[in-house]
Amino acid sequence: RKEVEQDPGPFNVPEGATVAFNCTYSNSASQSFFWYRQDCRKEPKLLMSVYSSGNEDGRFTAQLNRASQYISLLIRDSKLSDSATYLCVVSAGGTSYGKLTFGQGTILTVHP
């Protein structure tokens, strides 16, 4: 089983749609959780951190369920510019000093 699993997609949605991505992780000792965005042939960039209480940043909402070891990202009112690969990222913390484990990414294409 992969440490971090995501549905690779692709997700093809029209502008204005709401789309949700899910991610599961296997290490129950994981401490920090992130969503990164990666554009084609570019480096990943932090989209948002994910907190146990859930957090929102404009059209983006992230949720964490520690009991189920599950993370989600919701994008409302999709824009063409949201087209990218979304990476679910988990940090084990503790003795795994700063080590991040990446999911394979979920591809999103927003069309007119």
Place this chain on the structure above:
Amino acid sequence: DGGITQSPKYLFRKEGQNVTLSCEQNLNHDAMYWYRQDPGQGLRLIYYSQIVNDFQKGDIAEGYSVSREKKESFPLTVTSAQKNPTAFYLCASNTGDPVETQYFGPGTRLLVL
């Protein structure tokens, strides 16, 4: 501007050749990391360094070597022992706090001739 730079953007390697990828940061970060990304896959950790003159193997260190002589610099050498080096190589850094995210350089794309 603070950030991470990687060079070159594209690198071509001949059979049996060692090549070195550069990574420099001016963020005053203690920790630096090297990842490899293959098409359609997530990033895999090659090596990381928490402090100058110290580094640790990641998940796929075979065929690679690193050094950390200066805080700002963490070069990666892809040796001839790495039989499948074609990939996108990404360098990252952070303060070393395990709960903190990492910041990435623009990457180097390595191709084998």
